[in-house]
Amino acid sequence: MKAIANGIWRITIGEPETWNPTSIRKFPVKNEALEKLKKRKIKPEVMEQMQWETSIRGITITLPMEASEDIYGFGLQLKSMNHAGRKRIIKVNSDPPSDTGESHAPVPFYISTAGYGLFVDSFRYISFYMGTVAEKGSSKHMQQENIEHKEFSESALYALKRAKEKRKIIIEIPRVKGVDIYFFTGDIKEVVQRYNLFSGGGCLPPMWGLGMWYRTYGGSSQDTVLELARLFREEHMPMDVLGLEPGWHSHSYSCSYKWSYLFEKPQQMIQQLEQKGYKLNLWEHSYVYPTAPFYEQIMKYSGECEVWNGLVPDFATKEACSIFAQYHQKEFVKLGIKGFKLDECDNSDYNPSDWSFPDSTKFPSNMDGEQMHMAIGILYQNLLYRVFKNELVRTFSQVRSSGALAAPLPFVLYSDLYDHKQFIRGMVTSGFSGLLWAPEVRDCLNENDLLRRLQTIVFSEQALINSWRIPSPPWKQVDIEKNLAGEWMEEATYYTNACRKYFEIRMQLLPYLYSAFVEYYQNGTPPIRALVMDYSNDEQVRNIDDEYMFGKSLLVCPLTIEDKITRQIYLPEGVWYHFFTGEVIQGGKSITIKADYDQIPVYVRENTIIPIAKPVLYVSKDTVFEIKVKEFGTGETQFTLYEDDYETFSYEKGNMNEVILQRDARGNISYIRKGCQKERYKIQCSVKESSKRQEI
Amino acid sequence: MKAIANGIWRITIGEPETWNPTSIRKFPVKNEALEKLKKRKIKPEVMEQMQWETSIRGITITLPMEASEDIYGFGLQLKSMNHAGRKRIIKVNSDPPSDTGESHAPVPFYISTAGYGLFVDSFRYISFYMGTVAEKGSSKHMQQENIEHKEFSESALYALKRAKEKRKIIIEIPRVKGVDIYFFTGDIKEVVQRYNLFSGGGCLPPMWGLGMWYRTYGGSSQDTVLELARLFREEHMPMDVLGLEPGWHSHSYSCSYKWSYLFEKPQQMIQQLEQKGYKLNLWEHSYVYPTAPFYEQIMKYSGECEVWNGLVPDFATKEACSIFAQYHQKEFVKLGIKGFKLDECDNSDYNPSDWSFPDSTKFPSNMDGEQMHMAIGILYQNLLYRVFKNELVRTFSQVRSSGALAAPLPFVLYSDLYDHKQFIRGMVTSGFSGLLWAPEVRDCLNENDLLRRLQTIVFSEQALINSWRIPSPPWKQVDIEKNLAGEWMEEATYYTNACRKYFEIRMQLLPYLYSAFVEYYQNGTPPIRALVMDYSNDEQVRNIDDEYMFGKSLLVCPLTIEDKITRQIYLPEGVWYHFFTGEVIQGGKSITIKADYDQIPVYVRENTIIPIAKPVLYVSKDTVFEIKVKEFGTGETQFTLYEDDYETFSYEKGNMNEVILQRDARGNISYIRKGCQKERYKIQCSVKESSKRQEI
Structure with a gap:
């Protein structure tokens, strides 16, 4: 048993495996930031009561659990938020049809309302039984009898089955002979902060990454992409990022990593888009088709099976990373590509074809297929992050699989699953485990569905419209068939305006949201939080998974x-x-x-001031935001804005201003600027008092 | 490598576990019957090419697979029949929402069109990758390019992903250090027969078990059951078996195994039902509630966790079997109960509450939870079979979970899943692995749905109407709410007559179906077969899962x-x-x-004669069937009927007549009776020639 940092302990059982989340981590624990949190010197009580056992099954851990205890976390969870009374299978699966715990990004980390969090440092498919059973004989005293006919309705039968007595948490880690278990102490938010700081702190995206995103039609050509880019500017639709879907490759499943004949002069296109303020993101997946220029080179460092005729690079080897990274750096990042979207790097038991490699697959690093399924998303993110870092470019990218200790990686999860309510829940749940989630607008039932989904993305971590199936934007035509036929809706102008209104709301909130990410980076507080994180003493919020805190002070209640x-x-x-x-x-x-x-419906906490920017069409390295302060209630309060170059890693060396907006007891608003970086905010105060600049 | 019997070989890898399907088997291999099959002295080629490896994962086996090879088996499979190109997870799950291979009764046994079958003798959750991957580099020669925009439709993308090259079968058996693998040789039907005879031969139900079944409303009382029994007889609805649902227990989830206050004089009720020709079946599940009379006694022989406040008896111990068996024998079987329905003995990952015990649960026998989930259905069937055998009573019962080597057990699987097309597929697929399946009539959308479902059960192994949610029969009212309110349909008389017509068709086919079961018992040919079993050389039938052979000569094509x-x-x-x-x-x-x-639509093979009985309302020990012969086509042919007492085990000692119906080249029909048992068939021949009796 070892104290790791303020409020964090580790128990080592047996001899842990070579490969696990901490062994592939690239970011150090943020000890300094952890020290700033509440001092916690007493170990969680439950830690003393933990029991474990090793068998041919692996390691089984048992912990006590009270009937009233609630459980959160386990990474991205689309089907439920509170895991008390449920079995959770921590296994990457892209399309779990039921509430099993599987997802694109399951994480073996949970937070209990009993005042602790627990992280299992393993890439194995771990089963967590969160109070599903009681000790044999616990119910000995029960002597109930069936008394009502109405008990035999289907719903009544299932209701009868819920345990009410003291329960057990059972954690089964298969195959291993040893494992590290980490305990984090504190209330829910504090445990989450500790976990994120232990992971290395939250990521800080470039400012443009917080703007509007649009993924273009899969059948696009160079010309149609440029035409779309022109249209957005002509119609004054704020738009920062364009993404190309599978069609840009000469072979996509698996990937050639070469431009298709539809993109004749990609370098020229990238430059033309750059001139218009666009950042370009490229879809890919990590399986290497024979026509890929580095196919032969990477073969040796690939798994023993093919997937979709492609090699599966072993990114746990330096060699595979280096081959893949060098190619991406030279061919894409140096040309101005600002990010990637790694698709289908997850796995699927539910789409029972040749989707991915078997769990038993051998890799040159000695990872097996199971471990690789759990690690591949993180390994890829580490590798791509490094490519961009080498070029001193901050990326904000997308990935369809992630896992433990992901907080510092500037990648956002997404899914093909499309259900709006689940997408909202995804935002709420991913915040418990250092993950970001994009509730993309994709297929819409109708125009109203489009508006509802747009409203959600505007109040999300990545405001993404994914039009991979339609050539024209959905506000021109929501019907896919008609869109493909080039037919626009009669009300296209109305919906273009209605959508622009929301894009502009997003652009108004950019500085506010950037501050939320700086907090994530500095002290581990996620930008989007379940209400139970901010109001852990309120019993009413324990199961609310369709409302959330967005940044410091906004409470968002989307409708579907x-x-x-x-x-x-x-x-x-x-x-x-x-x-x-x-x-x-x-x-x-x-x-x-x-x-x-x-x-x-968006609500603001009492006694709050919020910086509102004049919306720009996109963020460039010269953008200066004109800020007005929106006031709610009266009384002393403050809000801190952050200024840096928005796109390099200079902030890591402290090159960042703090701009502290203040409202005093008399209602006067002023600000103080700390730091000597270039000013990015032009602040209009409601009072005459001039601003002060304070050098630090 | 060891030859086990004609056409059956075994490879032992390492040291197999203590508990596996062959170690709990209660029926010997039917060697004599195996000897009568085609002589197969040459091992299947694939057997020589099998490779295996032991690691911390367990054992991984690799076999070659041709692109054209098709794969059947794996037990009850509701979602697909041909498993080529799919991953199959052999794990008990009651409600798999996708085509994963999981089911109530998954079996680690498959049959390949390459001329062999393979059985893994293990209770572990085995993954079978049936040609989902190819060796790395296999696709090296491929140089395709994306050329069409239309490739980027969702369906086209997924179609692109199917492997066409030579593939591998990978079998992963987790945790074990050793295992026995059995190979069976021959065409599909022959492999199935060998597997069934290796299991101990098919079961032979009592004749009444093949009649009509009806499960009564869950809220029934003694009086309402008797009233229903009276109504069926009054309306001349053939009905052999009545089943009581959870409501008969004083506590059902988990079970008290005691009559509820709604059944004041159960013994009297059983007798009254017997007098009317009914056999009574009792719902139960195997988790023991504290009010069960043997609760204290069985605690020691139960798993370490409770389920729904009940103990989980370890039926791998003699003691738990004996406690449970003695109680059932004394309290139920001796009183005339003719069978049980074991519900929810499976498991569920997809209903994520406290449904069952964790995989790591320890049992006194040293089975763990994983093994127990895979074994519990079979252990229970073995135990109950023994109870009835001790009383010299043949049962035909129901069970919701089963597994490997189940053919000799007279239990039929069923499900809560209700989808009619899947229920038809269940009949077709279960026949590959020694399982029987009841496509129960339960909830019906409307009257036509009722008729369609009834038509299917009439041509199934167990003709069961399950009215647990409705007090009146569905032919009086299909709407559940109205049925509960006691309201009958205007057309109740029409549908009563329409249903009676089908019940009578079933009763006409009883002797025909009984012959099919005798074949199952004697040579392992399942009563219901996929077309690919009877027509393995016809490429057209390889994926037909909605038609099937019923008995020797009928081909059934149900509609939904x-x-x-x-x-x-x-x-x-x-x-x-x-x-x-x-x-x-x-x-x-x-x-x-x-x-x-x-x-x-039901079709008859050319040159066939089929015995048709005059329908009776139920089968008693004195029933003599009046048989007419229905002729199809012309030419020499024959059909064998079997006569025994229909309800004891006397047939096992050879106390069974063969009655061979014959049509000669001139179209004359006669019969020969071999054996000296009491005559149960009164046969009307179309020719004058008197019948001959031949003593043997």
Whole structure:
């Protein structure tokens, strides 16, 4: 048993495996930041009660669990948030049809309301039984009898089965002879911060990464991409990032990593897009088709099986990383590509064809297929992060699989699963385990569905519209067949305007959101948080997975098309303000609210000031944001903005200003600028008092 | 490598575990019957090419697979029949939402069109990768390029991914240090027969078990059950078996194994039902509630965890078996109970609550939870079979989980999953691995759905209507809410008559079906078979999973409500006759046929005679069937009927007559009776020639 840092302990059982999340980590523990958190010198009680056993099954760990205890975490979880009473299978699967715990990014880390978090440092498919069973004989005293016919309805039968007595947590780590277990102490938010700082702190995306994203039609050519880029600017649609889908490759499944004949002069295209302020992102996956220039070279450092005729590089070897990285650096990043989207690097038991490699596959690094499935997303992110870092370029990229200790990696998860309610839950749950999630707009049922989904992405970590199936933007035509036929909706102008309105809201919030990411980087507080993180003493919020905190002070309650124009919301104790209308609402209760299809209910904590930027069409290295301060309630409060170059790693050396907006007790607003970096915010205060600059 | 029997070989790798399907088997290999099959002295080629390896993962086996090879088996499979190109996870799960290989009764046994079958003798969760991958570098020669925009539609993308090159079969058996692998040689049907005879031969149900089954409303009382029994007889609805659902217990989940207050005089009820010709079947599950009389006694022989407040008896111990068996024998079987229905003895990862015990659970026998999940269905069947055998009573029972080597056990699988097309596929697939399956009629969308489902059960191994949710029979009211409210349909009389017609068809086919089961018992040929078993040389039938052979000569093509009144069928080469109309159809092609809601298309092989009984309302120990011979085509042919007491084990000592119906070249029909048992068939021949009796 070893104290690792403030509030973090480790128990080593037996001899841990060579490969595990901590052995491939590239970011050091942020000890200094951990020291700034509340001092926690006493180990969590549950740690003393942990029992374990080694057998041919691997290692089985048992911990006590109270009936009232609630459980969060386990990475990206689309089907549920509170895992008390459930079995969780921590196994990468791209399309779990049920609530099993599997996902694109399952993480063997949970947080209990009993005041602790637990992380199993392993790439094995771990089963967590979170209070599903009790000790034999626990129910000996029970003498109930069936008394009602109505017990024999289907729903009643299943309701009967829920355990109410003291339960056990059982963790089964298969195959291993040893493993490290980490304990984190504190309330929910504190445990999450500790886990993120242990991971190396949150990532800080470039400012443009927080702008609007658009992935173009899979059948695009160089000309159609440029035409689309022109159209966005002509119609004043804010747009920072364009993404190319599989069609840009000369072979996509598996990948050639070479431009298709549809893109004759890619370098020219990249430059033309750059001139218009666009950053280009390229779809790929990591399986290497025979026509890839580095096919022969990487073969030796690949797994023993092919997937879709392609090699599976072993990114746990330096050689495979170096071959892949060098090619990407030279052919793409040096040409101005700003990010990638790694697709289908996960696995699927539920799409039962030749999707991926077997769990038993051998890799040159001695990882097996199981470990590689759990590690590949992180290995790829580490590798790509390094490519960009070498070029001193901050990326903000996409990846379809991730895992443990991912917080410092500037990659956002996404999915093909499309369900809007699940996408909202994905944002809420991923924040427990150092993950970011994009609730992409893709297929929309109709125009109202488009608006509802857009509202959600505007209040997400990555505001992405993915039009891989349609040549024209969805605000021109939501119907896929008609869109493919080139037919625009009669109301295209109306929906273009309605969408632009939301894009501009996003651009207004860029500085606010950037501050949230700086907090994530500095102290591990996720930009998007379940209410239970900020209000852990409020029993009412323990199962709320369709509302969330966005940055420091906004509480977002998105609606989906199923909700039509009303939904129930819960606001914690205190006074809340409607972000758009200013309407005052007393919290501590559930209420039903109305929101027309062009409205999203967003609430502001009492006594808050929020910086609002004048929307720009895109972020460039010279962008200076004109900031107004939006006030809610009265009384002393402050908000810190951060200024740096927004796109290099200079901030890591402290090259970042703090701009502290303040409202005093009399309602006067002023600001102080600490630091000597170039000014990126032009702040209009509501009071005359001039701003002060403070050098540090 | 060891020759086990004619056409069966074993390879032992390392040291196999203590617990596996062959170590709990209660039926000896039927060597004599195996000797009667085609002599096979040459080992399958693939056996020589098998490679294996032991690691911390367990044992991984690799075999070659041709691109054209097709794969069947793996036990009950509701989602697909041909497993070529798929990963199969052999793990008990009650409600797999996707085509993973999991089911109520997965079996680690497959049959390849390459002329062999392979059985892994293990209770571990085995993964079979049936040609999902190729060796690294196999595709080196490929130089394709994306050339069409239309490749980027979703369906095209997935179609692109199917491997076409030479593949590998990879079998991963986790955790073990040793295992026995069995090879069976021959064409598909022969391999299935060998597997079934290796298992101990097929079961022979009592004749009444092949009659009509009805499970009553879960909220039934003694009086309502008796009233229903009266109604069936009054309305001349053939009915042999009544089943009681959870409500008969004083506590059901987990079980008290005691009558509820709703059944005041169960012994009297059983007798009254017996007098009317009914056999009674009791729902239960095997988890023991504290009020069960043997709770204290069985605690010591139970697993370390509770499920739903109940103990999980370890039926791999003699003690738990003996406690459970003695109670059942004394309290139920001696009183006249003729069978049980073991519910929810499977497991579920997809219903993520406290459904069952963890895989790591320890049992007194030293089985772990994983092994117990795979074994519990078979252990229970062995135990119950013994209880009935001790009383010299043949049972035909139900169970929701089964596994390897189950052929001799007179238990039928069922499910809560309700999908009619899947239920048909279940019949077809279960026949590959020694399992029986009941495509129960439960919830029906409407009256036509009721008819379609009824038509299927009439041509199944167990003709079961499960009305656990409705007090009145579905032919009185299909709507559940209205049925609960006691409201009958206006057309109740019409549907009562329509259903009776089908029940009578079932009763007409009882002797025919009984012969099919005797064949199952004697030579391992399943009563229901995929077309690929009988027509393995016809490439057209390799993926047909919605038609099947029923007994020796009938080919059944059920329709579902989705089909409305037409469907495509395929009939193999040769002349076929419509069973009901006599219409002649030339086979060897697909045709679209029409079948009104009150019709089911059933075809008869050319040159066939089929015994048709005058329908009885139920089978008693004195029943004598009046048989007419239905003729199809002309020419010499024969059909063998079997006579015994229909309900004891006397047949095992050879106390069974063969009654051989014959049609000679001139079209004259006669029969020969071999054996000296009591005559159960009164046969009306179409020719004058008197019958001969031949003593043996």
